[in-house]
Amino acid sequence: MGIDRVRWGIVATGNISTQFTHDLGLLPDDAVATAVASRSQDSADRFAAEFGIPNAYDDYRKLIDSGDVDVIYIGTPHPQHYAIARTALQAGIAVLCEKPVTLTAKQARDLVAVAAEHKTLFAEAMWMRTNPVIQAVFKDLAAGVIGEPQQVVADFAFHKPSLPSRLLDPALGGGSLMDGGIYPMTFAYMALGRPAEVKAVGSLNEDGVDLNVAMAWRYDSGAVAALTCGLRSQNPWVASISGPEGSLQLPHRFHHPEYYVRTTASGAERIDVPTHGRGYHYEAGAVMEALRAGALEVPALPHAATLEILDLLDETRSQIGVRYPGDDDDLSG
Ligand SMILES: NC(=O)c1ccc[n+]([C@@H]2O[C@H](COP(=O)([O-])OP(=O)(O)OC[C@H]3O[C@@H](n4cnc5c(N)ncnc54)[C@H](OP(=O)(O)O)[C@@H]3O)[C@@H](O)[C@H]2O)c1
Known part of the structure; x- marks a missing residue:
């Protein structure tokens, strides 16, 4: 070009x-x-x-x-x-x-x-997809370091005395799922792909905004994922992928970490990957x-993943009863 x-x-x-x-x-x-x-x-x-x-x-x-x-x-x-x-x-x-x-x-x-x-x-x-630590974790996974992944666990919940108002405003797409839940969902999707079955429960406030959501995903391979997000609790905010040979664990604020822990038969090893800045320049x-x-x-930000995660967000919102303007729009014309 x-x-x-x-x-x-x-x-x-x-x-x-x-x-x-x-x-x-x-x-x-x-x-x-x-x-x-x-x-x-x-x-x-x-x-x-x-x-x-x-x-x-x-x-x-x-x-x-x-x-x-x-x-x-x-x-x-x-x-x-x-x-x-x-x-x-x-x-x-x-x-x-x-x-x-x-x-x-x-x-x-x-x-x-x-x-x-x-x-x-x-x-x-x-x-998250362009973060060097995340990329190193998925390289390990692809190399078979922990064997065939069986379980993914990830949470993205935080609480602040005064949340930015858009997070609680339905007209601005408020709720924990769209803002935070998309990270554990993307993490599980990166590890295991699109699930065969999705079950979700959520607690909404009086405006219909989701404050706590728990999701369970099942795969035909037998693998499962347990994912949560919320706006009312100070969670560990961590993620892990586990298989028969061990696990890959990401620490607090797992979506832009500075290191991960690889646990295998030879023990637990902290792996530091050099990063700098807040991490937005990697995607740029x-x-x-x-x-x-x-x-x-962009190879690291594929359309297919964007679309399938939005399918999963649609399905999850429908199960927990979160509606947004645009849900009924007909874009076919
Ligand atoms: N990648 C990440 O780490 C990350 C982190 C936080 C948020 N996000 C995403 O980024 C987006 C914005 O989040 P944010 O935290 O930056 O929000 P924010 O601080 O509220 O900023 C949003 C900006 O959008 C503009 N805007 C346009 N229409 C608006 C409206 N009707 N009401 C309010 N603002 C409006 C305003 O800018 P002007 O006044 O200049 O027009 C406003 O300052 C969300 O989609 C969120 O999911 C991503």
Whole structure:
């Protein structure tokens, strides 16, 4: 494709956009944030000043139309992802969109189709997949270090005295499942693939927002996964994959760890893998590599996984009774 510098546009100026843009600065000079857009000019200007970004817009659409960028990073709440990503893909601008990319699998399938139609790269920012420690764990698994995996256990639950309001707002896709549960689900999916059977229970608040969810997955191979997420408890926030020969364990905040523990017949060994920054530059680097190769998909962030995880999220939400705007939308036209 012949791109020397990849010009990034940052859509939204909240928490995760700030972390992502900070990490973008850890990449070599060939990654440059050239524009930012916010719903307010003040926020866009403040963000632009903080990161030395030359162009700041008060409207996401203006950034997409500007010609200033090769790829946009979308850091809005989940319900806003779909329309912004669709507009950018239709304009031929590559998209790295926060997880979950959409509220429903139907919306995500539509985005993958639009990306293919416009020959434009599209990826979900499931940054866990590009973390070097996670990659080392799955290399061990593939090498048969613990034998055929039989059990995956993973939890993603935390509690803060004051949670960000979007997490409890149904109109903003609130709930533990979409924000946190997607990580243990993706972890189990990476280890075992798509389950044959899914059972879920959840406790919702009076607004229909899930506060505690437990999932059990069964595979035809005989393997199982036990996964939880929540917004009301300080969990260990750990994950493990176990087989007949041992286990691979990830510590607190398992989705962006600094080490893992490999336990086999020869004992338990802590494996440190060098990482730096918060870890968002790994996914940005993977996107840039794919863009330069002229690819429409980032190998580490595959469309198939995005879609199948959203199928599983749809199924889990249906079992526990969480509904979002868009659940009944007909996108066929
Ligand atoms: N990868 C990760 O580690 C990670 C971590 C946290 C969150 N996330 C994901 O990132 C997304 C955003 O999360 P966040 O924690 O960054 O949220 P946040 O701090 O609330 O920021 C979201 C930003 O989106 C924009 N926005 C657009 N429409 C909005 C609306 N109707 N209400 C509120 N804000 C709106 C706002 O930016 P402007 O005012 O500038 O337009 C806002 O600052 C979510 O999809 C979440 O799942 C990912």
